[in-house]
Amino acid sequence: MKLINYGLIGIMVLSAIFFTENMTVAALKTTQYQTQYYQLVLSHAAEDAANAIKTSATNDVNKERSLKIEQPHLAVEAFITSLANSLSMTSKGDMIWLSNFIPYIVMVDNSGYYIYAVSPGEESGYQYQRKLLPRIDFMHKIDDYYIFLDDAPTIKIMHRQGGQWQVNYRSLADWLDIIDNTAVKDFLSAPNYKRRIAQLKLRQLESDLSDIVNLHNQYAHERGLFYDFAIEPIAGKWTGVVERPTIIAALQGMPLANNQVFDQVVAHYASVIREEKYYGFVYNGVKYYASLDQLPVSLHLTDNVFFNPQDAAKKGYYPYE
Amino acid sequence: MIEDSLWLITSIIVIIILLIVFPVMHTMEKQDDLVQIQLINEVNLFLHDVKTKGKITRVDYEQLNAKLARLGNYFEVKIEHQKRLFAPIYDDPLNANTFSGKISTVYDLITDQEIVEALYKTGSSTGVYYLNRGDFVTISVNSTLKSKFDRMRDIILLTSSDTPSFFVRLSGMVAHEAY
Numbered sequence: 001m002k003l004i005n006y007g008l009i010g011i012m013v014l015s016a017i018f019f020t021e022n023m024t025v026a027a028l029k030t031t032q033y034q035t036q037y038y039q040l041v042l043s044h045a046a047e048d049a050a051n052a053i054k055t056s057a058t059n060d061v062n063k064e065r066s067l068k069i070e071q072p073h074l075a076v077e078a079f080i081t082s083l084a085n086s087l088s089m090t091s092k093g094d095m096i097w098l099s100n101f102i103p104y105i106v107m108v109d110n111s112g113y114y115i116y117a118v119s120p121g122e123e124s125g126y127q128y129q130r131k132l133l134p135r136i137d138f139m140h141k142i143d144d145y146y147i148f149l150d151d152a153p154t155i156k157i158m159h160r161q162g163g164q165w166q167v168n169y170r171s172l173a174d175w176l177d178i179i180d181n182t183a184v185k186d187f188l189s190a191p192n193y194k195r196r197i198a199q200l201k202l203r204q205l206e207s208d209l210s211d212i213v214n215l216h217n218q219y220a221h222e223r224g225l226f227y228d229f230a231i232e233p234i235a236g237k238w239t240g241v242v243e244r245p246t247i248i249a250a251l252q253g254m255p256l257a258n259n260q261v262f263d264q265v266v267a268h269y270a271s272v273i274r275e276e277k278y279y280g281f282v283y284n285g286v287k288y289y290a291s292l293d294q295l296p297v298s299l300h301l302t303d304n305v306f307f308n309p310q311d312a313a314k315k316g317y318y319p320y321e
Numbered sequence: 322m323i324e325d326s327l328w329l330i331t332s333i334i335v336i337i338i339l340l341i342v343f344p345v346m347h348t349m350e351k352q353d354d355l356v357q358i359q360l361i362n363e364v365n366l367f368l369h370d371v372k373t374k375g376k377i378t379r380v381d382y383e384q385l386n387a388k389l390a391r392l393g394n395y396f397e398v399k400i401e402h403q404k405r406l407f408a409p410i411y412d413d414p415l416n417a418n419t420f421s422g423k424i425s426t427v428y429d430l431i432t433d434q435e436i437v438e439a440l441y442k443t444g445s446s447t448g449v450y451y452l453n454r455g456d457f458v459t460i461s462v463n464s465t466l467k468s469k470f471d472r473m474r475d476i477i478l479l480t481s482s483d484t485p486s487f488f489v490r491l492s493g494m495v496a497h498e499a500y
Contacts (some may be wrong), residue, residue, distance in 0.1 A: 004332050011335055033357070039366060041491065048372075048494035052455070077426075078494050085403075085459045085492030 007034035030083040030257040038262045041086040042251055046268035049247045053107060053270035055149035067245050069270075072107045073132055075247055079105055083251075099130060104209060106248040108241050111150035112137040117212045118219050136208065138201045139241075142183045149197045149283060151243075155188070201242040213250075220253070247271035280304030280317045288320035289313070295320075339396040342477070349470035356392045356468070357487055363388050364460050365487050371458050375498040379440045379448030394487065395465040400436050402450075404458040428457065452495045459492040 054070045069075075080099070084090050089098045105116040115133045138149035148156040155175055170178075172188060179185055190196060218240045241248060246269050254262040278289045281304075288311035289304075306312040309319065365468035368384050371377055377400065389396040406427050439450045452458060467475070468486035475481055 004328055008328065008332050008335060011339065015335075015339070037489075040361065044493045048496075051494060051496040081457060082492055082494055084488060085457055088490060121385060130336070160475075226434070231393070 003258070023080075027258040031260050034256045035262055037252060038251065041083060041265060042249075042266050043268075044086065045079045045082040046247055046249055046266045048082040049075040049105070049107075049249070050268040050270045052078035053245055053247060067110050068112075069107050069109045069245055070113065072116075075107055076105050076116045076132060079247070079249055086270075100220060101251055101254050103250050103252055103271070104212045106205070106209065107245070108248065109149065109245045110152070110206065110242075113208075115208065115212060118216050138197075138204055140197075140200050142187060145181060145182060147184070147187065149158055149201050157184075182193050198242055205242070209248075213252075216252075241267055278306040278312050279307055280306065280312055280315065281321070287315075287317045289317035290320040330416060342473075346470060346473055346477075347366050349468070352393075353468050353470045353486065356394070357489075359392055360396075360462060360487050361489050361491075362390070364462055364491055368458070368460055368491050371452070371460075372496050373491045373499065375452050375454065375485060375495045376500050377436065377440065377452070378452040382437075389462065392487075394473040396462050396487070397465050399433040399461045401433060401459040401461075402436060402452060403459070404431055405453065405455045405457075425466060449500075451498075451500060454495055454498050456495045458495060459490065461488075461490040463488040464492055 003315050053072070054074065080095070080102070083102075084095055084098055088096065089095060093156045103117065107114045114135055117130065117133065119131050119133065137200045140147045140149060144160040146158040148158070151157065154169045155172055156167065156169050157175065158165055160166075172193075175188055176185060177243065179188070187193075187196075240246070244269055248265065250263075250265045252261075252263045256262050278288060278291055279295055280289050280290070281295070289306060304312075304315070304317070306315070306317075313319075361383060367381070370381060382398075386396075389398070406429055407424045408427055410421045410423045410425055411417075412421055413452060436450050440448045442448070463485040464487040465485070471482075471486045
Protein backbone atom coordinates (compact mmCIF):
# COMPACT_ATOMS: atom_id res chain seq x y z
CA MET A 1 0.00 0.00 0.00
CA LYS A 2 2.96 2.31 0.52
CA LEU A 3 3.37 2.56 -3.22
CA ILE A 4 -0.25 3.75 -3.54
CA ASN A 5 0.30 6.28 -0.74
CA TYR A 6 3.39 7.74 -2.42
CA GLY A 7 1.60 7.63 -5.76
CA LEU A 8 -1.35 9.56 -4.36
CA ILE A 9 0.88 12.17 -2.75
CA GLY A 10 2.67 12.56 -6.10
CA ILE A 11 -0.65 12.94 -7.90
CA MET A 12 -1.80 15.57 -5.37
CA VAL A 13 1.39 17.60 -5.94
CA LEU A 14 1.04 17.28 -9.71
CA SER A 15 -2.64 18.26 -9.48
CA ALA A 16 -1.74 21.40 -7.54
CA ILE A 17 0.78 22.33 -10.25
CA PHE A 18 -1.78 21.51 -12.94
CA PHE A 19 -4.45 23.70 -11.28
CA THR A 20 -2.06 26.63 -10.96
CA GLU A 21 -1.04 26.32 -14.61
CA ASN A 22 -4.66 25.92 -15.67
CA MET A 23 -5.61 29.15 -13.88
CA THR A 24 -2.82 31.00 -15.68
CA VAL A 25 -3.98 29.60 -19.03
CA ALA A 26 -7.60 30.55 -18.24
CA ALA A 27 -6.56 34.13 -17.44
CA LEU A 28 -4.51 34.32 -20.65
CA LYS A 29 -7.45 32.97 -22.61
CA THR A 30 -9.77 35.63 -21.18
CA THR A 31 -7.23 38.33 -22.02
CA GLN A 32 -6.92 37.00 -25.55
CA TYR A 33 -10.68 36.84 -25.99
CA GLN A 34 -11.15 40.39 -24.69
CA THR A 35 -8.34 41.64 -26.95
CA GLN A 36 -9.96 40.09 -30.02
CA TYR A 37 -13.34 41.48 -29.03
CA TYR A 38 -11.97 45.00 -28.56
CA GLN A 39 -10.18 44.73 -31.91
CA LEU A 40 -13.45 43.81 -33.60
CA VAL A 41 -15.40 46.57 -31.86
CA LEU A 42 -12.67 49.09 -32.70
CA SER A 43 -12.57 48.08 -36.35
CA HIS A 44 -16.37 48.50 -36.58
CA ALA A 45 -16.12 51.94 -34.95
CA ALA A 46 -13.35 53.00 -37.34
CA GLU A 47 -15.29 51.72 -40.34
CA ASP A 48 -18.40 53.61 -39.19
CA ALA A 49 -16.42 56.80 -38.70
CA ALA A 50 -14.83 56.38 -42.13
CA ASN A 51 -18.27 55.96 -43.66
CA ALA A 52 -19.47 59.11 -41.92
CA ILE A 53 -16.63 61.19 -43.36
CA LYS A 54 -17.81 63.60 -45.98
CA THR A 55 -15.38 64.87 -48.58
CA SER A 56 -15.45 67.67 -51.05
CA ALA A 57 -13.39 67.43 -54.18
CA THR A 58 -11.48 70.21 -55.85
CA ASN A 59 -10.91 69.44 -59.48
CA ASP A 60 -8.30 71.37 -61.35
CA VAL A 61 -7.70 71.75 -65.07
CA ASN A 62 -5.70 68.54 -65.23
CA LYS A 63 -8.66 66.64 -63.76
CA GLU A 64 -6.57 65.79 -60.73
CA ARG A 65 -8.49 65.84 -57.54
CA SER A 66 -7.65 66.97 -54.05
CA LEU A 67 -10.07 65.66 -51.45
CA LYS A 68 -10.92 67.63 -48.37
CA ILE A 69 -12.81 66.39 -45.31
CA GLU A 70 -15.99 68.29 -44.48
CA GLN A 71 -17.94 68.14 -41.20
CA PRO A 72 -15.35 66.09 -39.28
CA HIS A 73 -17.55 66.10 -36.18
CA LEU A 74 -19.80 63.53 -37.90
CA ALA A 75 -16.95 61.03 -38.00
CA VAL A 76 -16.10 61.65 -34.33
CA GLU A 77 -19.72 61.19 -33.35
CA ALA A 78 -19.99 57.96 -35.36
CA PHE A 79 -16.79 56.55 -33.83
CA ILE A 80 -17.73 57.23 -30.21
CA THR A 81 -21.36 56.16 -30.60
CA SER A 82 -20.44 52.91 -32.30
CA LEU A 83 -17.83 52.10 -29.66
CA ALA A 84 -20.14 53.03 -26.78
CA ASN A 85 -23.04 51.00 -28.18
CA SER A 86 -20.93 47.89 -28.61
CA LEU A 87 -19.50 48.16 -25.11
CA SER A 88 -22.90 48.97 -23.53
CA MET A 89 -21.65 52.34 -22.33
CA THR A 90 -24.40 54.61 -23.46
CA SER A 91 -25.02 56.64 -20.32
CA LYS A 92 -23.26 59.99 -19.95
CA GLY A 93 -21.07 58.74 -17.09
CA ASP A 94 -20.08 55.68 -19.08
CA MET A 95 -19.23 57.80 -22.11
CA ILE A 96 -16.96 60.02 -20.00
CA TRP A 97 -15.28 56.91 -18.58
CA LEU A 98 -14.85 55.50 -22.08
CA SER A 99 -13.40 58.72 -23.45
CA ASN A 100 -10.55 58.39 -20.93
CA PHE A 101 -9.28 55.59 -23.12
CA ILE A 102 -9.46 57.43 -26.44
CA PRO A 103 -6.41 59.67 -26.69
CA TYR A 104 -7.22 60.88 -30.19
CA ILE A 105 -9.31 60.57 -33.31
CA VAL A 106 -7.65 62.01 -36.39
CA MET A 107 -9.15 62.59 -39.80
CA VAL A 108 -6.55 63.05 -42.50
CA ASP A 109 -7.08 64.20 -46.08
CA ASN A 110 -4.81 65.23 -48.95
CA SER A 111 -3.84 68.59 -47.52
CA GLY A 112 -4.35 68.51 -43.76
CA TYR A 113 -6.05 66.95 -40.79
CA TYR A 114 -8.42 67.40 -37.89
CA ILE A 115 -7.65 66.10 -34.41
CA TYR A 116 -10.23 65.33 -31.74
CA ALA A 117 -8.43 65.18 -28.41
CA VAL A 118 -7.97 66.69 -24.99
CA SER A 119 -7.46 70.37 -25.46
CA PRO A 120 -4.46 71.82 -23.58
CA GLY A 121 -5.12 74.16 -20.71
CA GLU A 122 -8.89 73.96 -20.86
CA GLU A 123 -11.02 72.34 -18.23
CA SER A 124 -14.72 71.91 -18.03
CA GLY A 125 -15.66 71.02 -14.47
CA TYR A 126 -13.66 67.95 -13.50
CA GLN A 127 -13.00 66.94 -17.07
CA TYR A 128 -10.53 68.29 -19.52
CA GLN A 129 -12.44 69.45 -22.50
CA ARG A 130 -12.23 67.11 -25.42
CA LYS A 131 -12.86 68.87 -28.64
CA LEU A 132 -12.24 68.98 -32.31
CA LEU A 133 -9.22 71.18 -32.80
CA PRO A 134 -9.07 73.58 -35.76
CA ARG A 135 -7.88 72.12 -39.03
CA ILE A 136 -4.11 71.83 -39.40
CA ASP A 137 -2.62 72.08 -42.89
CA PHE A 138 0.34 70.02 -43.96
CA MET A 139 3.17 72.46 -44.54
CA HIS A 140 6.92 72.66 -44.76
CA LYS A 141 8.97 75.71 -43.81
CA ILE A 142 12.08 76.74 -45.71
CA ASP A 143 13.53 80.12 -44.68
CA ASP A 144 10.62 82.56 -44.96
CA TYR A 145 8.58 80.29 -47.17
CA TYR A 146 5.75 78.05 -45.99
CA ILE A 147 5.02 75.45 -48.65
CA PHE A 148 1.60 73.83 -48.24
CA LEU A 149 1.81 70.13 -48.94
CA ASP A 150 -1.11 69.11 -51.07
CA ASP A 151 -1.60 66.56 -53.81
CA ALA A 152 -3.20 69.12 -56.09
CA PRO A 153 -0.86 70.32 -58.89
CA THR A 154 -1.52 73.93 -57.88
CA ILE A 155 0.89 74.64 -55.04
CA LYS A 156 0.10 77.12 -52.30
CA ILE A 157 3.08 79.01 -50.89
CA MET A 158 3.01 81.66 -48.20
CA HIS A 159 6.05 83.87 -47.97
CA ARG A 160 7.14 87.11 -46.40
CA GLN A 161 7.72 89.97 -48.78
CA GLY A 162 8.11 93.62 -47.89
CA GLY A 163 7.26 92.88 -44.27
CA GLN A 164 3.95 91.27 -45.18
CA TRP A 165 2.81 87.72 -45.66
CA GLN A 166 1.60 86.85 -49.13
CA VAL A 167 -0.24 83.75 -50.21
CA ASN A 168 -0.10 82.59 -53.83
CA TYR A 169 -1.29 79.55 -55.76
CA ARG A 170 0.73 78.56 -58.81
CA SER A 171 1.61 75.50 -60.78
CA LEU A 172 4.94 73.83 -60.06
CA ALA A 173 6.41 75.05 -63.38
CA ASP A 174 5.35 78.65 -62.65
CA TRP A 175 6.88 78.56 -59.15
CA LEU A 176 10.16 77.23 -60.54
CA ASP A 177 10.22 80.09 -63.04
CA ILE A 178 9.66 82.93 -60.59
CA ILE A 179 11.06 81.79 -57.26
CA ASP A 180 14.56 83.00 -56.44
CA ASN A 181 15.23 81.14 -53.18
CA THR A 182 17.62 78.28 -54.03
CA ALA A 183 16.55 76.02 -51.15
CA VAL A 184 12.86 76.29 -52.09
CA LYS A 185 13.69 75.76 -55.76
CA ASP A 186 15.72 72.64 -54.92
CA PHE A 187 12.87 71.32 -52.78
CA LEU A 188 10.26 71.84 -55.50
CA SER A 189 12.40 70.54 -58.35
CA ALA A 190 13.63 67.40 -56.58
CA PRO A 191 12.89 64.31 -58.68
CA ASN A 192 11.35 62.56 -55.65
CA TYR A 193 9.15 65.56 -54.76
CA LYS A 194 5.90 63.54 -54.45
CA ARG A 195 7.49 60.93 -52.19
CA ARG A 196 9.23 63.60 -50.18
CA ILE A 197 6.01 65.47 -49.41
CA ALA A 198 4.36 62.19 -48.35
CA GLN A 199 7.21 61.64 -45.87
CA LEU A 200 6.99 65.20 -44.58
CA LYS A 201 3.24 64.86 -44.08
CA LEU A 202 3.72 61.66 -42.08
CA ARG A 203 6.45 63.24 -39.98
CA GLN A 204 4.23 66.23 -39.15
CA LEU A 205 1.32 63.94 -38.31
CA GLU A 206 3.48 61.72 -36.16
CA SER A 207 4.92 64.68 -34.27
CA ASP A 208 1.47 66.12 -33.53
CA LEU A 209 0.06 62.77 -32.46
CA SER A 210 3.02 62.22 -30.17
CA ASP A 211 2.31 65.57 -28.45
CA ILE A 212 -1.37 64.69 -28.16
CA VAL A 213 -0.61 61.29 -26.59
CA ASN A 214 1.78 62.90 -24.10
CA LEU A 215 -0.89 65.40 -23.12
CA HIS A 216 -3.44 62.62 -22.76
CA ASN A 217 -1.09 60.59 -20.55
CA GLN A 218 -0.52 63.64 -18.37
CA TYR A 219 -4.27 64.20 -18.14
CA ALA A 220 -4.83 60.53 -17.31
CA HIS A 221 -2.26 60.62 -14.48
CA GLU A 222 -4.07 63.59 -12.99
CA ARG A 223 -7.31 61.60 -13.12
CA GLY A 224 -5.71 58.63 -11.38
CA LEU A 225 -5.19 56.46 -14.43
CA PHE A 226 -1.61 55.32 -14.67
CA TYR A 227 -0.52 54.10 -18.00
CA ASP A 228 2.05 55.10 -20.51
CA PHE A 229 1.44 54.61 -24.12
CA ALA A 230 3.25 55.81 -27.17
CA ILE A 231 2.23 55.20 -30.74
CA GLU A 232 4.81 53.38 -32.74
CA PRO A 233 6.50 55.47 -35.40
CA ILE A 234 4.16 55.72 -38.34
CA ALA A 235 6.46 57.43 -40.82
CA GLY A 236 7.40 55.16 -43.67
CA LYS A 237 4.94 52.48 -42.66
CA TRP A 238 1.56 54.07 -43.07
CA THR A 239 2.10 56.00 -46.27
CA GLY A 240 -1.48 55.23 -47.28
CA VAL A 241 -2.96 57.45 -44.57
CA VAL A 242 -1.86 60.63 -46.35
CA GLU A 243 -2.78 59.44 -49.82
CA ARG A 244 -6.55 59.43 -49.37
CA PRO A 245 -9.03 60.48 -46.68
CA THR A 246 -8.48 58.29 -43.65
CA ILE A 247 -9.48 58.11 -40.02
CA ILE A 248 -6.90 57.13 -37.41
CA ALA A 249 -7.99 56.47 -33.85
CA ALA A 250 -6.45 54.95 -30.76
CA LEU A 251 -7.76 53.10 -27.78
CA GLN A 252 -5.34 52.92 -24.91
CA GLY A 253 -5.28 51.46 -21.45
CA MET A 254 -8.60 49.58 -21.69
CA PRO A 255 -8.49 47.19 -18.72
CA LEU A 256 -8.26 43.50 -19.53
CA ALA A 257 -8.14 40.44 -17.30
CA ASN A 258 -4.83 39.41 -15.77
CA ASN A 259 -3.84 43.07 -15.10
CA GLN A 260 -3.24 43.63 -18.79
CA VAL A 261 -4.37 46.59 -20.84
CA PHE A 262 -5.49 46.96 -24.42
CA ASP A 263 -3.63 49.46 -26.60
CA GLN A 264 -4.40 49.67 -30.26
CA VAL A 265 -4.20 52.17 -33.10
CA VAL A 266 -6.61 51.69 -35.96
CA ALA A 267 -6.81 53.30 -39.39
CA HIS A 268 -9.57 53.09 -41.96
CA TYR A 269 -9.88 54.67 -45.39
CA ALA A 270 -12.96 56.75 -46.05
CA SER A 271 -15.20 55.57 -48.84
CA VAL A 272 -15.29 58.39 -51.34
CA ILE A 273 -18.57 58.32 -53.19
CA ARG A 274 -19.05 60.64 -56.08
CA GLU A 275 -22.58 61.89 -55.97
CA GLU A 276 -23.46 62.76 -59.53
CA LYS A 277 -26.57 64.80 -60.19
CA TYR A 278 -28.62 64.76 -63.36
CA TYR A 279 -30.54 67.77 -64.57
CA GLY A 280 -33.76 67.60 -66.56
CA PHE A 281 -34.31 70.16 -69.32
CA VAL A 282 -36.38 70.65 -72.48
CA TYR A 283 -34.54 71.00 -75.80
CA ASN A 284 -36.39 71.31 -79.12
CA GLY A 285 -39.54 70.21 -77.37
CA VAL A 286 -38.00 66.98 -76.07
CA LYS A 287 -37.29 66.29 -72.40
CA TYR A 288 -33.64 65.34 -71.75
CA TYR A 289 -31.49 64.66 -68.73
CA ALA A 290 -27.73 65.24 -68.48
CA SER A 291 -25.01 65.59 -65.89
CA LEU A 292 -23.61 69.05 -65.24
CA ASP A 293 -20.62 68.69 -67.58
CA GLN A 294 -22.81 67.40 -70.43
CA LEU A 295 -25.42 70.12 -70.06
CA PRO A 296 -25.64 72.55 -73.01
CA VAL A 297 -24.16 75.87 -71.88
CA SER A 298 -27.03 77.92 -73.30
CA LEU A 299 -29.57 76.21 -71.08
CA HIS A 300 -30.50 77.36 -67.63
CA LEU A 301 -30.64 74.72 -64.96
CA THR A 302 -34.09 73.54 -64.14
CA ASP A 303 -35.51 72.45 -60.83
CA ASN A 304 -35.69 68.87 -62.04
CA VAL A 305 -32.69 67.36 -60.33
CA PHE A 306 -32.21 63.60 -60.17
CA PHE A 307 -29.65 61.55 -58.30
CA ASN A 308 -29.53 58.77 -60.86
CA PRO A 309 -30.43 58.38 -64.54
CA GLN A 310 -33.14 55.79 -63.75
CA ASP A 311 -35.18 58.35 -61.82
CA ALA A 312 -34.85 60.82 -64.69
CA ALA A 313 -36.00 58.22 -67.23
CA LYS A 314 -38.96 57.32 -64.99
CA LYS A 315 -40.11 60.95 -65.28
CA GLY A 316 -39.97 60.79 -69.09
CA TYR A 317 -36.55 62.32 -69.70
CA TYR A 318 -34.26 60.97 -72.46
CA PRO A 319 -30.48 60.80 -72.12
CA TYR A 320 -28.85 63.79 -73.77
CA GLU A 321 -25.82 63.02 -75.97
CA MET B 322 -6.60 -2.50 7.29
CA ILE B 323 -9.23 0.25 7.39
CA GLU B 324 -6.57 2.79 6.63
CA ASP B 325 -5.51 0.80 3.58
CA SER B 326 -9.10 0.62 2.35
CA LEU B 327 -9.47 4.40 2.74
CA TRP B 328 -6.30 4.97 0.74
CA LEU B 329 -7.63 2.61 -1.93
CA ILE B 330 -10.98 4.38 -2.16
CA THR B 331 -9.28 7.77 -2.27
CA SER B 332 -6.94 6.61 -5.00
CA ILE B 333 -9.87 5.31 -7.06
CA ILE B 334 -11.69 8.65 -6.70
CA VAL B 335 -8.56 10.59 -7.66
CA ILE B 336 -7.99 8.32 -10.67
CA ILE B 337 -11.62 8.80 -11.80
CA ILE B 338 -11.27 12.58 -11.46
CA LEU B 339 -7.97 12.64 -13.31
CA LEU B 340 -8.82 10.16 -16.03
CA ILE B 341 -12.47 10.98 -16.66
CA VAL B 342 -13.68 14.28 -15.14
CA PHE B 343 -10.75 16.53 -16.12
CA PRO B 344 -10.45 15.35 -19.73
CA VAL B 345 -14.23 15.70 -20.20
CA MET B 346 -14.18 19.19 -18.66
CA HIS B 347 -11.21 20.15 -20.78
CA THR B 348 -13.04 19.02 -23.94
CA MET B 349 -16.18 20.93 -22.90
CA GLU B 350 -14.13 24.05 -22.22
CA LYS B 351 -12.59 23.79 -25.69
CA GLN B 352 -16.09 23.35 -27.11
CA ASP B 353 -17.21 26.53 -25.32
CA ASP B 354 -14.26 28.43 -26.77
CA LEU B 355 -15.20 27.34 -30.27
CA VAL B 356 -18.88 28.20 -29.72
CA GLN B 357 -17.93 31.68 -28.47
CA ILE B 358 -15.68 32.28 -31.51
CA GLN B 359 -18.38 31.04 -33.88
CA LEU B 360 -20.98 33.18 -32.12
CA ILE B 361 -18.88 36.33 -32.59
CA ASN B 362 -18.30 35.44 -36.25
CA GLU B 363 -22.00 34.93 -36.95
CA VAL B 364 -23.05 38.16 -35.21
CA ASN B 365 -20.25 40.06 -36.93
CA LEU B 366 -21.33 38.74 -40.35
CA PHE B 367 -24.95 39.62 -39.68
CA LEU B 368 -24.00 43.13 -38.54
CA HIS B 369 -21.85 43.65 -41.66
CA ASP B 370 -24.77 42.50 -43.78
CA VAL B 371 -27.19 44.95 -42.14
CA LYS B 372 -24.68 47.81 -42.33
CA THR B 373 -24.05 47.17 -46.01
CA LYS B 374 -27.65 46.60 -47.12
CA GLY B 375 -29.50 48.94 -44.77
CA LYS B 376 -32.21 46.39 -44.17
CA ILE B 377 -33.02 43.27 -42.16
CA THR B 378 -34.98 40.61 -43.96
CA ARG B 379 -36.99 37.87 -42.34
CA VAL B 380 -34.87 35.31 -44.22
CA ASP B 381 -31.60 36.79 -42.86
CA TYR B 382 -33.03 36.91 -39.35
CA GLU B 383 -34.21 33.31 -39.50
CA GLN B 384 -30.89 32.19 -40.96
CA LEU B 385 -29.04 33.83 -38.08
CA ASN B 386 -31.27 32.07 -35.57
CA ALA B 387 -30.82 28.75 -37.39
CA LYS B 388 -27.04 29.14 -37.40
CA LEU B 389 -27.03 29.96 -33.69
CA ALA B 390 -29.28 26.99 -32.91
CA ARG B 391 -26.68 24.72 -34.49
CA LEU B 392 -24.17 25.84 -31.84
CA GLY B 393 -25.83 23.61 -29.28
CA ASN B 394 -27.46 26.10 -26.95
CA TYR B 395 -30.51 28.35 -26.89
CA PHE B 396 -29.72 31.92 -27.83
CA GLU B 397 -31.69 35.09 -27.36
CA VAL B 398 -31.11 37.57 -30.19
CA LYS B 399 -31.87 41.24 -29.54
CA ILE B 400 -31.68 43.86 -32.26
CA GLU B 401 -31.89 47.54 -31.40
CA HIS B 402 -32.23 50.26 -33.98
CA GLN B 403 -31.25 53.84 -33.22
CA LYS B 404 -32.99 55.83 -35.90
CA ARG B 405 -31.27 59.10 -36.69
CA LEU B 406 -33.58 62.10 -36.80
CA PHE B 407 -32.87 65.76 -37.32
CA ALA B 408 -34.77 68.25 -35.22
CA PRO B 409 -34.78 72.02 -35.89
CA ILE B 410 -33.76 74.16 -32.93
CA TYR B 411 -36.13 77.02 -32.11
CA ASP B 412 -35.27 79.58 -29.44
CA ASP B 413 -38.92 79.47 -28.50
CA PRO B 414 -40.54 76.22 -29.66
CA LEU B 415 -43.96 77.88 -29.67
CA ASN B 416 -42.88 80.69 -31.95
CA ALA B 417 -42.18 79.71 -35.59
CA ASN B 418 -40.21 82.91 -36.18
CA THR B 419 -37.48 81.97 -33.70
CA PHE B 420 -35.78 79.26 -35.77
CA SER B 421 -32.09 79.45 -34.91
CA GLY B 422 -31.04 78.00 -38.24
CA LYS B 423 -29.43 75.05 -36.43
CA ILE B 424 -30.48 71.45 -36.16
CA SER B 425 -29.73 68.77 -33.62
CA THR B 426 -29.29 65.06 -34.23
CA VAL B 427 -31.39 62.78 -32.07
CA TYR B 428 -31.67 59.02 -32.05
CA ASP B 429 -35.03 57.34 -31.68
CA LEU B 430 -34.69 53.89 -30.13
CA ILE B 431 -36.66 51.13 -31.83
CA THR B 432 -36.73 48.01 -29.74
CA ASP B 433 -36.23 44.39 -30.71
CA GLN B 434 -39.91 43.67 -30.23
CA GLU B 435 -40.94 46.33 -32.76
CA ILE B 436 -38.37 45.08 -35.30
CA VAL B 437 -39.49 41.45 -34.98
CA GLU B 438 -43.13 42.56 -35.24
CA ALA B 439 -42.28 44.40 -38.47
CA LEU B 440 -40.54 41.30 -39.84
CA TYR B 441 -43.51 39.07 -39.06
CA LYS B 442 -46.30 41.57 -39.67
CA THR B 443 -49.49 39.83 -40.77
CA GLY B 444 -50.06 40.31 -44.45
CA SER B 445 -46.46 41.28 -45.12
CA SER B 446 -45.12 38.95 -47.77
CA THR B 447 -41.68 40.46 -47.85
CA GLY B 448 -40.88 40.73 -44.14
CA VAL B 449 -38.27 43.45 -44.47
CA TYR B 450 -37.25 46.03 -41.90
CA TYR B 451 -35.59 49.11 -43.40
CA LEU B 452 -32.90 51.30 -41.88
CA ASN B 453 -31.41 54.53 -43.16
CA ARG B 454 -27.83 55.57 -43.75
CA GLY B 455 -26.40 56.99 -40.52
CA ASP B 456 -28.68 54.93 -38.25
CA PHE B 457 -27.09 52.69 -35.65
CA VAL B 458 -27.91 49.05 -35.18
CA THR B 459 -26.88 47.00 -32.15
CA ILE B 460 -27.08 43.23 -32.00
CA SER B 461 -26.74 41.41 -28.68
CA VAL B 462 -26.90 37.68 -28.37
CA ASN B 463 -26.74 35.72 -25.15
CA SER B 464 -27.26 32.07 -24.34
CA THR B 465 -30.29 31.26 -22.22
CA LEU B 466 -28.94 27.94 -20.97
CA LYS B 467 -25.71 27.29 -19.18
CA SER B 468 -23.10 25.45 -21.17
CA LYS B 469 -22.16 21.91 -20.10
CA PHE B 470 -18.77 23.14 -18.94
CA ASP B 471 -20.31 25.86 -16.76
CA ARG B 472 -22.78 23.39 -15.24
CA MET B 473 -20.02 20.87 -14.51
CA ARG B 474 -17.78 23.57 -13.04
CA ASP B 475 -20.62 24.81 -10.84
CA ILE B 476 -21.14 21.26 -9.53
CA ILE B 477 -17.47 20.66 -8.78
CA LEU B 478 -16.75 24.07 -7.28
CA LEU B 479 -20.19 24.29 -5.60
CA THR B 480 -20.82 27.69 -7.14
CA SER B 481 -23.64 29.23 -9.07
CA SER B 482 -23.56 32.26 -11.36
CA ASP B 483 -26.21 34.01 -13.42
CA THR B 484 -23.77 35.19 -16.07
CA PRO B 485 -24.69 33.79 -19.49
CA SER B 486 -22.20 31.25 -20.79
CA PHE B 487 -22.03 32.99 -24.15
CA PHE B 488 -22.55 36.64 -24.85
CA VAL B 489 -21.69 39.04 -27.62
CA ARG B 490 -22.77 42.58 -28.39
CA LEU B 491 -21.75 44.48 -31.50
CA SER B 492 -22.91 47.78 -32.88
CA GLY B 493 -22.38 49.63 -36.13
CA MET B 494 -23.62 52.42 -38.35
CA VAL B 495 -25.62 51.75 -41.50
CA ALA B 496 -23.42 52.68 -44.46
CA HIS B 497 -25.63 52.03 -47.48
CA GLU B 498 -29.27 51.77 -48.43
CA ALA B 499 -29.20 48.92 -50.94
CA TYR B 500 -32.92 48.78 -51.54
